[in-house]
Amino acid sequence: MVERGVRMKCPFCGADDTKVTDSRDSDVFETRRRRECEKCAKRFTTYERIERSPLVVIKKDGRRENFSSEKLKTGLLKACEKREVSVEKIEEAMREIENALRNEDKSEIPSRLVGELVIRRLRKLDKVAYIRFASIYKDFEDVKDFEKEIKSIK
Numbered sequence: 001m002v003e004r005g006v007r008m009k010c011p012f013c014g015a016d017d018t019k020v021t022d023s024r025d026s027d028v029f030e031t032r033r034r035r036e037c038e039k040c041a042k043r044f045t046t047y048e049r050i051e052r053s054p055l056v057v058i059k060k061d062g063r064r065e066n067f068s069s070e071k072l073k074t075g076l077l078k079a080c081e082k083r084e085v086s087v088e089k090i091e092e093a094m095r096e097i098e099n100a101l102r103n104e105d106k107s108e109i110p111s112r113l114v115g116e117l118v119i120r121r122l123r124k125l126d127k128v129a130y131i132r133f134a135s136i137y138k139d140f141e142d143v144k145d146f147e148k149e150i151k152s153i154k
């Protein structure tokens, strides 16, 4: 099967369609494709943004809002403030969380699940950031586990 992705005009000769010779996701939002024109045989690279439907988060009070990766990033940055966690690591965590949410394959996601994913990810990333986030996160379900965790850090 020849993968084509989005129909892409050749920038050199203007031929209508080009063939994809290589394709990889440069990050979750973008796919990089090497293409070759079937007419003039010139090669070029395209970066195609993936159109995705918005994720809807159901808040505790029942209100719904679109999932915002910017908001998630702000939350993560805040939790990691003055910690030795690079922005790269934070962005990586952000993408992992968003991917995990999308893999849930539901159009609406309870905010509780978002919180749990963030907590789990922060726990791997930085213990202090994890505690900070968890302590402001009211829905923390297993309070006993949480208390144990704090004691183990102190």
Ligand SMILES: [Zn+2]
Residues within 6 Å of the ligand: 010, 011, 012, 013, 014, 015, 037, 038, 039, 040, 041, 042
């Ligand atoms: Zn061409």
